Amino acid sequence: MYRSHTCGELNAASIGQEVKLSGWVQKIRDKGFMVWVDLRDRYGITQLIFDEERSSTELMEKAQKLGREFVIQVSGKVIERESKNTNIPTGEIEVLVTEVTILNTSLTPPFTIEDETDGGEDLRMKYRYLDIRRNPVKNKLKFRHKVGMEVRNYLSNQDFIEVETPYLIKSTPEGARDFVVPSRMNEGQFYALPQSPQTFKQLLMVGGMDKYFQIVKCFRDEDLRADRQPEFTQIDCEMAFVEQEDILNIFEGLTRHLLKEINGVEVADFPRMTYAEAMKKYGNDKPDIRFGMEFAELNDLAKNKGFNVFDQQELVVGIAVPGAASFTRKEIDKLISWVKRPQVGANGLVWAKYNEDGTLKSSVDKFYSEEDLKTWAEATSAKPGDLILVMAGDANKTRTQLSALRMHLGNELGLRKADEFAPLWVVDFPLLEWDEDTQRFHAMHHPFTSPKKEDFALLESKPGEVRANAYDLVLNGNEIGGGSIRIHDKETQSKMFDYLGFTPEEAKAQFGFLMDAFQYGAPPHGGLAFGFDRLVAILGGQESIRDFIAFPKNNNGRDVMIDAPAKLDEAQLKELHLQIDNQKEGSKDIHEK
Amino acid sequence: MYRSHTCGELNAASIGQEVKLSGWVQKIRDKGFMVWVDLRDRYGITQLIFDEERSSTELMEKAQKLGREFVIQVSGKVIERESKNTNIPTGEIEVLVTEVTILNTSLTPPFTIEDETDGGEDLRMKYRYLDIRRNPVKNKLKFRHKVGMEVRNYLSNQDFIEVETPYLIKSTPEGARDFVVPSRMNEGQFYALPQSPQTFKQLLMVGGMDKYFQIVKCFRDEDLRADRQPEFTQIDCEMAFVEQEDILNIFEGLTRHLLKEINGVEVADFPRMTYAEAMKKYGNDKPDIRFGMEFAELNDLAKNKGFNVFDQQELVVGIAVPGAASFTRKEIDKLISWVKRPQVGANGLVWAKYNEDGTLKSSVDKFYSEEDLKTWAEATSAKPGDLILVMAGDANKTRTQLSALRMHLGNELGLRKADEFAPLWVVDFPLLEWDEDTQRFHAMHHPFTSPKKEDFALLESKPGEVRANAYDLVLNGNEIGGGSIRIHDKETQSKMFDYLGFTPEEAKAQFGFLMDAFQYGAPPHGGLAFGFDRLVAILGGQESIRDFIAFPKNNNGRDVMIDAPAKLDEAQLKELHLQIDNQKEGSKDIHEK
Incomplete structure (x- = not known):
């Protein structure tokens, strides 16, 4: 039997027990006269202790030769720990080791097996079996x-x-x-x-x-x-x-x-919304309704006020961004560049600040009075302190663009909370x-x-x-x-x-x-x-x-760990009655001859 | 809503209820003045009744036009059945129909949708969706x-x-x-x-x-x-x-x-047996141990008694078939032909009857005394009334052949009981x-x-x-x-x-x-x-x-219901950089030109 307990189950109640554990060496602290090892398995981490005064010289030497990610089996006695760690279930005890067996050694792993690793995405995928040892995965x-x-x-x-x-x-x-x-x-x-x-x-x-x-x-x-x-x-x-x-x-x-x-x-009864309504209110058939910022169509309010840019367009539509009236000119410019990126493709953004003091100020003050802007605020349900953002253009495209902006702001402003459903x-x-x-x-x-x-x-x-x-x-x-x-x-x-x-x-x-x-x-x-x-x-x-996903593929559909897909040998192709159609190489051959 | 209840849940306690059911027409009995329909769904069968005296003419006509496997929805009242069927949970009631809607019609199914069907394997596979309607599947x-x-x-x-x-x-x-x-x-x-x-x-x-x-x-x-x-x-x-x-x-x-x-x-603790033991005792690495008939090696007992056929062989091995001493000569000959079939490939079979009266009689009485046969009986643990069957030849082959015979007899004699594990x-x-x-x-x-x-x-x-x-x-x-x-x-x-x-x-x-x-x-x-x-x-x-298996494939690996595999079109092949390698057709073309 490789273990009497897992590395996650010993605690104060186990003190005095003789136990056998198996797992991976997570960490070694070697003070010469004492060696501590964090032994890890799927279930947790148990601290092992080797002590000059209580352990044989041979055992001390063995302990000092252990390396990260070695697989070991230890026998020992559960004792009370001196400096307790109340953050983990096993933090009150340690195991005074009487016997250690190395079940397998390990090369130095290509990245640290810690919650926060130094391994990049590619390396983690190539050594996915090591990545899986990390708690987050x-x-x-x-x-x-x-x-x-x-x-x-x-x-x-x-x-x-x-x-x-x-x-x-x-x-x-x-x-x-x-x-x-x-x-x-x-x-x-x-x-x-x-x-x-x-x-x-x-x-x-x-x-x-x-x-x-x-x-x-x-x-x-x-x-x-x-x-x-x-x-x-x-x-x-x-x-x-x-x-x-x-x-x-x-x-x-x-x-x-x-x-x-x-x-x-x-969660209460799920709300229901027609596709038409979702597109109209959120410009999106899968709206995130955790944060308001519903679309307000402003055609009636914003057209025919002398602002050519709006007058020519099929749809003028706005949202109120909560608490964003305090955005600086620079922050707003950043938003404008963001919507102009090819991924979004908007022509621009009109903004109106509904200041905390109730005044309104916009990028189109030349065409719209404060009274006009007030009607925008009402339509978008903006409150003092909010920022109104308005887009115009072809109805479908503009809705999609404003939806992208809305989601972007939801993320930026932390309105999309992971624990809210x-x-x-x-x-x-x-x-x-x-x-x-x-x-x-x-x-x-x-x-x-x-x-x-x-x-x-x-x-x-x-x-x-x-x-x-x-x-x-x-x-x-x-x-x-x-x-x-x-x-x-x-x-x-x-x-x-x-x-x-x-x-x-x-x-x-x-x-x-x-x-x-x-x-x-x-x-x-x-x-x-x-x-x-x-x-x-x-x-x-x-x-x-x-x-x-335990073993995902990369963006080229490759499993970089096992290196698939791969070529087949000729015999296998023949059995399948197939030939590779490499016409490009074929015609190239002709030209090179 | 298509139904208030399933066809499996109404019983005496439901009498008097107004219900709505949906399902398939399993059976229709039309007596002119009364029509009974068995309505089936996944959960069971409920009898519907249409009665000249209690139903409108229009409803009677509708009922009379229903066909097997029509999908219908009915409304009606649960009433006590006159002739009860105690074999099914719904057998005490029937539903007096007040309204019927045909949800879908059906062609006459290609085989009967009954526990015992008249459909052969091929037809059942082609119309697997109908086969699945049958209770056994x-x-x-x-x-x-x-x-x-x-x-x-x-x-x-x-x-x-x-x-x-x-x-x-x-x-x-x-x-x-x-x-x-x-x-x-x-x-x-x-x-x-x-x-x-x-x-x-x-x-x-x-x-x-x-x-x-x-x-x-x-x-x-x-x-x-x-x-x-x-x-x-x-x-x-x-x-x-x-x-x-x-x-x-x-x-x-x-x-x-x-x-x-x-x-x-x-089940008690599972017995364990080594591969070597399984081969020796049963000639098989997956022995059915529900019925004894363990192999007895008879080399020491059967060789060197003047019977050449045995003397030359590596292994002489026998089994005792319980209660088979009464087998007629014809029955034994049938077994001998069975082992001589190419699928088994044995040369023959020696038999010895251990009669109920304690006497022994064999096909090799010329070479073995009753005393000799008694030792075979002991070795094979035969009891009076049993039949001893003996094979000889190359050890591995003979074990395999005797194992085939043992399993055949297990099946024939009903010793392999489906409910015994x-x-x-x-x-x-x-x-x-x-x-x-x-x-x-x-x-x-x-x-x-x-x-x-x-x-x-x-x-x-x-x-x-x-x-x-x-x-x-x-x-x-x-x-x-x-x-x-x-x-x-x-x-x-x-x-x-x-x-x-x-x-x-x-x-x-x-x-x-x-x-x-x-x-x-x-x-x-x-x-x-x-x-x-x-x-x-x-x-x-x-x-x-x-x-x-819901949708199995046939012995050629084909799904005959959807007709797969199938050819791809050229464009699809091209995208995959593939050509079909039909060399045979190719060379044939050359010869025919």
């Missing part, structure tokens, strides 16, 4: 496990059944790119890895499973933006014989349960969105989403205005879940594929099995999926998902 | 979920942490073939899908996670034998600072817990096994398995005799789990790769990251993995895994 993985268990137990108690759907499925050209898997046994053919188990969960509903969930890996071969992973985890759910209201209630319950069990936070349902998403590149409508959610009955008539005349039975769960400005009530009859589904530009042949080749299934008594159904990586990160008070 | 999926929940909760309560390891990893030529995934962003390079998370779980131990588990999909591109799937699910576990004994105890605990919670069976640890597996094809030793478990310290010296001289710290958990003649204590130092791991025929360069290219990790304080560790599909099937009293 280890605790995030433990946290993820805890959230996963809570989700599973909650849903299982609600009669949901976890069903594993296949990973080797069929490629569909719709949506993001698939990762594909060549089949050796079926020459020239490929499986695809699922972007989500969407069609399978719908088939489970056709199959009468009624309430399905799965915590499942999904795959998307997209050009990776920061904090996206080619493989990610989803809590995937589907229910039959439900309306939107039933689904919102169930998953509001789940989210409330998680906030309570994991974060100890009780404000969930929100955004409902009534548009069914279709116009794509400039392909010059046609795409499904905003996915092609299986049902349009609202009352908007069905608009499909021919005003497709962009048709609302879907689609909803997102937003938490603190992040979309953590989204779903819809699905189409469940073949006719509507065919029509939808038609609207989306599929030929009947394409629709049949890709989704024939689903439309077939709809002919054999498909029940009304709907569901949603949570992004598990992001959910866990946000419950953990963080916005970056990377440290909540 | 639905219940197996529910059962699987229950087992999964029990496993997770048990391990989590034992401080294990579920960590998700990556699916897009690196291909390794060792072992079975990998499925690979071309990378679009890294031209000409491939990921591989994991055959197991082996190296990652070991890295988690290096990372100090201590106790890891994961229920995870794994992938093997093997030529599929019956009841193997290209994607399968594993309960993958690893622990640090443990010896073999610790691991056996933990997972014996898990298995005992499952048998108790799932099957209501209490006999777990067993088989330990001390050989480290290496000789491969005739490649003319070298292969790792029997995998290259990370540690040899027994006391056998280390034999590695050079007698590699085939080195025992490993490797163990299998066997349940009812099936290997349901297997694992080992791992190598945890770079030197031994390098040496192992060397023995297995890796060049140092190959070892570094494939597993450099692991050997690097071992240099930074790798703790002693070990683990095991359960085959989840099989475990669930066996706990469910079945040997076939297929119906415990």
Whole structure:
């Protein structure tokens, strides 16, 4: 047996016990006559003591030769510590070592195994197994496990059944790119890895499973933006014989349960907001409602007052930044540069200070009287001490730009508190969105989403205005879940594929099995999926998902630790009936010869 | 709201209630003046009644037009049933329908949606979504979920942490073939899908996670034998600072817990048997110990008695078949033909009947006296009424053949009872096994398995005799789990790769990251993995895994429902820098031109 106790469990009550511990050498303090070692394992740190007066010379020498991250096993007696550390559970005791065995040595680690490390991102990823030894990473993985268990137990108690759907499925050209898997046994053919188990969960509903969930890996071969992973985890759910209201209630319950069990936070009923309202009030379909700063449309108040810049624009819109009237000219200029960056792309920013003394002063005093500015203050709900910021331009673009500014200020002013949780349902998403590149409508959610009955008539005349039975769960400005009530009859589904530009042949080749299934008594159904990586990160008070993933990939989709992807050998390619198409190198060869 | 109750919850206590139900039409009995409909959902069946005297004409007509598997919603009143069915929970009531809505129609299903269906395997797979509506399949999926929940909760309560390891990893030529995934962003390079998370779980131990588990999909591109799937699910576990004994105890605990919670069976301490003993006693490294019939080696008793057939052979070995002395000549001949089939490949079978009256009679009476046969009976522990069956030949082959016969008889005689559970640890597996094809030793478990310290010296001289710290958990003649204590130092791991025929360069290219990790304080560790599909099937009293998988693939690795794998279009291939290597078609073209 390697240990009688872990390094986290001995305390004052253990004094006098003979114990055996195993773990890593976290720290050594060698005073010559005495050596202290901090021994670390997953559960905590226990201080070991070697003492010239109480330990053999041989043992002292052994102790002095230990190095950081050596793996050792010790036997000894739990004794009271002289200088107690009340910050850790084991801080009142130490173990007077009688025997030490080195189980493994260690090279000097490439970065310090401490809560604050000197290792940069790249080094930490290459030696991820050392990074995981650090508390911040280890605790995030433990946290993820805890959230996963809570989700599973909650849903299982609600009669949901976890069903594993296949990973080797069929490629569909719709949506993001698939990762594909060549089949050796079926020459020239490929499986695809699922972007989500969407069609399978719908088939489970056709199959009468009624309430399905799965915590499942999904795959998307997209050009990776920061904090996206080619493989990610989803809590995937589907229910039959439900309306939107039933689904919102169930998953509001789940989210409330998680906030309570994991974060100890009780949340009231989740507010609901239509997509149209969210765009109008926050310029964003996933607004962070923890801090006000709602948009106020100022067209009526700011146009036709001689200020050409506003007069020409579709929309003039402002926000009140709490307590920011005290911003210096320099601070305001910084904001103006910030919105002018290409990432935001605004033309500029008009500001008006609502001073503490009730006076108003703006960057456009030439065109607007204090009386005018007062109406802006009323519209934006600005109070004395606040700063009003106004943008103008094309309605959609301007809303997006002002939303970016609002979030930026929320971060800068510390208004987005990690321990405050404000969930929100955004409902009534548009069914279709116009794509400039392909010059046609795409499904905003996915092609299986049902349009609202009352908007069905608009499909021919005003497709962009048709609302879907689609909803997102937003938490603190992040979309953590989204779903819809699905189409469940073949006719509507065919029509939808038609609207989306599929030929009947394409629709049949890709989704024939689903439309077939709809002919054999498909029940009304709907569901949603949570992004598990992001959910866990946000419950953990963080916005970056990377440290909540044990072995993440970098922005080129590479695992730098194992150095994947990598080349295959020729024999393996041959077996798969594949050749690498390196035309560039090929044509280069010709020219060089 | 689609329903106030499910179809499984109304009973005598509900009489008088107004209810709303939704579900599928399972059965219609139309007597003209009365129509009964069995309405089915996931939870059960409720009888609906439409009655000329109590229902409107319009409603009667609607009822008469319903078809099998139509999806309907009904409102009505719970009333007492005239002829009660005490076999189902809802059998005392029926619902007098006041309103019916057809939510979806159904074509006539291609097979009957009944416990016993008229659909063959192929049809059931093509319309798997209909197959899942059938109780036997639905219940197996529910059962699987229950087992999964029990496993997770048990391990989590034992401080294990579920960590998700990556699916897009690196291909390794060792072992079975990998499925690979071309990378679009890294031209000409491939990921591989994991055959197991082996190296990652070991890295988690290096990372100090201590106790890891994961229920995870794994992938093997093997030529599929019956009841193997290209994607399968594993309960993958690893622990640090443990010896073999610790691991056996933990997972014996898990298995005992499952048998108790799932099957209501209490099992005593699991017996342990060495690999050598299992081979000697049962000719099999996964013996079904529910029925005796242990092997008795008869060399001393049966050789040198003038029976040439035995004298020439390495091993003479027998079993006693309980109660089979009454077998007719015809029945025995059938057994002899059975062992002579190419699948078994034996030369023949010698038999001796130990009659109820104590006399003995054999097929080799010419060579053996009744006294001789008595010694066989003693050796095989045969009792009066038993049949002794004896085989002879090369030791290993003969053991395998007799084991096949023993299992065949176990099945034929009904000795392998689905509700009886006999777990067993088989330990001390050989480290290496000789491969005739490649003319070298292969790792029997995998290259990370540690040899027994006391056998280390034999590695050079007698590699085939080195025992490993490797163990299998066997349940009812099936290997349901297997694992080992791992190598945890770079030197031994390098040496192992060397023995297995890796060049140092190959070892570094494939597993450099692991050997690097071992240099930074790798703790002693070990683990095991359960085959989840099989475990669930066996706990469910079945040997076939297929119906415990929602959407299984056929023996060609195809999903016949969605028709995958399939061809990709040219653009997709181009993006992946791939060409199909159809040389056969190519050369054919040349000849035909």
